[in-house]
Amino acid sequence: MIVITLSLDSMLAPVKIHGNLKAMAWGVNEIFTEFDRVVLLTQDIDNFTNPSTGIEHVPCAFSRSKLMRRILSTFTYLRWIYFYLYSFFWMLKHRKKISLLVSINVDSPAVLFSIVFGFPYVVYYHYDTAYQVRHVNRSFLIGALLLVIERIAFRRASSVWITSPSLMAKVKKLGAKRTQIIPNWIDIKDIEKIQVSKKKSDRFRILFVGRLHPVKQVDLLIRAFYHLHKKNPSTDMYILGDGGERQNLLTLTSDLALSDNIHFLGFANQRTVFEMMKQSDVIVLPSKMEGNPRVLIEAMMNTVPIVATNVPGIRDMIQHMKTGYLIDHQQPEELAYAIDYMLKNKKDSANMAERAYAYAQQNFSKENVSQKIRDELGLLLRRTGKNDNAF
Numbered sequence: 001m002i003v004i005t006l007s008l009d010s011m012l013a014p015v016k017i018h019g020n021l022k023a024m025a026w027g028v029n030e031i032f033t034e035f036d037r038v039v040l041l042t043q044d045i046d047n048f049t050n051p052s053t054g055i056e057h058v059p060c061a062f063s064r065s066k067l068m069r070r071i072l073s074t075f076t077y078l079r080w081i082y083f084y085l086y087s088f089f090w091m092l093k094h095r096k097k098i099s100l101l102v103s104i105n106v107d108s109p110a111v112l113f114s115i116v117f118g119f120p121y122v123v124y125y126h127y128d129t130a131y132q133v134r135h136v137n138r139s140f141l142i143g144a145l146l147l148v149i150e151r152i153a154f155r156r157a158s159s160v161w162i163t164s165p166s167l168m169a170k171v172k173k174l175g176a177k178r179t180q181i182i183p184n185w186i187d188i189k190d191i192e193k194i195q196v197s198k199k200k201s202d203r204f205r206i207l208f209v210g211r212l213h214p215v216k217q218v219d220l221l222i223r224a225f226y227h228l229h230k231k232n233p234s235t236d237m238y239i240l241g242d243g244g245e246r247q248n249l250l251t252l253t254s255d256l257a258l259s260d261n262i263h264f265l266g267f268a269n270q271r272t273v274f275e276m277m278k279q280s281d282v283i284v285l286p287s288k289m290e291g292n293p294r295v296l297i298e299a300m301m302n303t304v305p306i307v308a309t310n311v312p313g314i315r316d317m318i319q320h321m322k323t324g325y326l327i328d329h330q331q332p333e334e335l336a337y338a339i340d341y342m343l344k345n346k347k348d349s350a351n352m353a354e355r356a357y358a359y360a361q362q363n364f365s366k367e368n369v370s371q372k373i374r375d376e377l378g379l380l381l382r383r384t385g386k387n388d389n390a391f
Contacts, residue, residue, distance in 0.1 A: 001037045001097045002377070004055075005087065005108040007129075037097075041090065041109065043083035045069050060086035060109075084109050091117060099381060105129055106153040107146065120158045122380065124182070125167060127291035128312075136215045136288060150174055158380055163292030166312035180376055184294045185369035186301050188361065194271060196278045204235040204343050207280040207304070209273055209295045210287075212243030217286045217309075217330065219245075219252055224286075224335035226256045231340065237262045238280070240273060277302040282342045282349065286327075286335060290314050300360035305349035307338045321348075323356035 037056070044059040060083045061072045072079045087109035091098065101121035103110035107129065114121040130150055134143030154160050155175035161182045162171055171179055206225065210216050218239065225237050239249075239262065246264065253262045268276070277283060283299045283306055290313030297317075299306050306324035308314045318324040325338045342349040362368070 001039060001094065002100050002102060003039045003041060003091070003094075003098055003110070004102045005041045005104065005110040006043075007103075007105040007107045041087055043079050045073055045079075058090060060090070062086075084112075088113060088116075091119075095119075100158075100377070103153070106150050111149065111153040111156075115156065120380065121156075122159050122161060122376075123153050123157045124161045125171060126163050126184075128167065128170065128289065132215055132289065147174075158383070159376065161376070164313050164316040166316050167291065180372075182372055182376070183292045183364055183369060184297055185364050185366045186294070186297050186360070187366040188301055190270065191274055191298075191301050194274045194278070196275050202234065204232070204282075205280045206235060206237040206339060207240070207276055207283045208237070208285070209240045209276075209283065209298075210285065210293075211241050212239075212245040212249060214245060215288050216245075217288055218249055220286045220330060220332060220335060221284055222249060222252050222256065222258070222262065223332035224339065225262065226258060227332055227336035228339055229258065229261060231336075232343070235261065235343075238276060239264050240266070240268050240276060242266050273298065274302060277304045280304055282307055282339055284308065284335070284339060285314065286330065287311060287314065288330070292317070297360055297364045300353075300356040300364070303353040303357045305342045305353045306356065307335070307342055317359075318356070321352070323352055323359055325352070 039056045039058055041058045041060055043061045044057075045061045045063070047057055047059045047062065049055075049057040061079045063069050063072065072082055091109075091113050095117050098117075098119055101110040101114050101119045103114075103121060103123050105126060106123055110119075110121050111123070113119070130143050130146035133139050133146055137143075150171075151174045154171050155177070157176065157178075159178045159180060160171050160176040161180050162168055163181070163183050165181065168179060168181070206228075208216075208218060208221055210218075212218055221237075225235070229235055250264065253259055253264075277299055283295070283304045285293060285296060285306070285308040287293070287309055289311050292313060296306060296308065296314065300317075300323070306318060308318055308324060308326055309330055310320070310326040310328050315326060318326055320326040325342055327334045327338050
């Protein structure tokens with residue numbers, strides 16, 4: 001049995017609501033179904049097991065008591081404690097059947113309980129969480145604690161999977177003995193089957209897709225759009241996603257008198273995202289930091305021109321003026337200039353999008369990445385002496 005545990009702040013419920021549950025098993029659900037049994041532990045209150053995903057979901061914040069369910073859904077930290085306790089007793093009960101634990105990032109029960117029970121485990125490290133907590137969220141104490149957990153987790157792990165070269169130096173510095181780059185992936189078939197009509201107007205469409213969090217710097221994008229819109233009023237911007245910064249961003253949009261031109265559309269399912277991408281002139285990702293942003297892979301696969309910040313994670317994927325436009329100084333004027341360049345120089349931006357598509361097909365296709373994961377899992381299971389029906 002392979003057990004996957006998501007990080008503390010990860011739940012399936014929002015994905016279920018927005019119609020993308022099948023893709024939620026962090027992008028490899030169809031790969032893991034080749035193995036004897038795969039169980040996904042999360043801090044959800046409801047059970048989202050679906051036979052079509054091939055993965056059994058264990059909601060570790062589940063309670064038969066309606067009152068307790070209401071309390072757990074309201075108080076995040078209490079739900080985390082419940083998550084750990086439930087996970088512990090579940091693993092205690094099934095410990096003889098578990099072949100391997102896979103921890104998505106380090107803030108999940110897998111790391112601690114692999115030490116308690118002696119399970120071999122993998123850390124699939126998508127994102128420098130400790131850095132964000134310390135330098136973006138400004139929670140220095142929690143960030144320091146996460147750094148300690150990372151150091152312990154990486155040193156003891158059978159393998160650390162990382163999504164981009166930028167994360168390699170960090171995990172090795174913290175003591176990881178075996179590392180493997182395994183990026184996010186996209187199934188090109190999901191994109192090819194979506195057909196959309198061409199835009200019905202001559203207005204330019206700028207798109208942002210992602211969570212509304214300070215690390216994404218959507219406020220920078222809105223200020224850049226202000227400069228761009230003054231020069232070219234025939235532009236609109238669409239923001240897909242939600243988060244804690246939504247109200248602040250709405251206020252900023254109103255203060256800049258852009259409410260008629262910036263459209264906040266909230267969360268959307270994958271099909272809607274792809275349809276919006278196909279009808280957009282450029283997609284912008286102005287983040288302070290990234291891991292291996294899936295939204296850029298999706299943009300590449302949809303041949304949408306890309307403008308983004310020149311930061312770790314993004315520059316691993318995008319080459320300036322070859323597969324996209326990267327800005328070095330995170331200033332509204334520079335971002336506005338970059339977007340304007342891509343809108344006005346259609347031939348250049350189209351050529352960049354085509355080269356990005358070819359790069360994505362080679363590096364982020366489902367077939368290539370899934371084979372890499374299968375090989376890694378097979379090797380790990382053989383090394384640890386654990387058997388699985390797939391081998």
